Amino acid sequence: MDQGFFLLFAAVAVITALTVVLARNPVHSALALMACFLQVSAIFVLLEAPLLAVIQIFVYVGAIMVLFLFVIMMVDVREAVLQRFLPGGNLPALVVLVLLGVEMVVLVFWSERFSVAEPVVASGGDQIRQLSTTLFADYLLPFEAASVILLVALVGAIVLARKEPG
Numbered sequence: 001m002d003q004g005f006f007l008l009f010a011a012v013a014v015i016t017a018l019t020v021v022l023a024r025n026p027v028h029s030a031l032a033l034m035a036c037f038l039q040v041s042a043i044f045v046l047l048e049a050p051l052l053a054v055i056q057i058f059v060y061v062g063a064i065m066v067l068f069l070f071v072i073m074m075v076d077v078r079e080a081v082l083q084r085f086l087p088g089g090n091l092p093a094l095v096v097l098v099l100l101g102v103e104m105v106v107l108v109f110w111s112e113r114f115s116v117a118e119p120v121v122a123s124g125g126d127q128i129r130q131l132s133t134t135l136f137a138d139y140l141l142p143f144e145a146a147s148v149i150l151l152v153a154l155v156g157a158i159v160l161a162r163k164e165p166g
Contacts, residue, residue, distance in 0.1 A: 009043050009046070010043065012039050013039035013040060013043070016032045016035040017032075019032035020032045020033045030068045030069055033065065033068070034061055037056060037060040038061060041053045041061070051128050051131070067154070070154070070158070074161040
């Protein structure tokens, strides 16, 4: 059952990752990236690592995606779409993509990690409690300082990107 959910989440993650690369609209790419991050978070839940799943959601889906969307909204997307990085270079990129996909499938089927053996479950509840107590008790000031620095960087980016009236 867990292996079926893993394969489902992994397949959706791969599909959304391909959507990130192949989508023409940058906002659609950002939304597909957010969906991919959520699938990775679901895989962390299946691996019984809820702390990593929550960190994945908070850091990547929450913070990084908001930053990406700010950048997408600030940059003139119409002008950026007109400038192609590799004009006429779609065929070599497609060949490399297919070769890497075939290599990944071959490595997955030859790997012994996808056996039917049950995973070893470690009791890590006490370690997570110690980590959270250390982070929010002993290192509360650096944690809050990092959040203030990120807030200042975000406000600075908005001020710099704002167009002057006139």
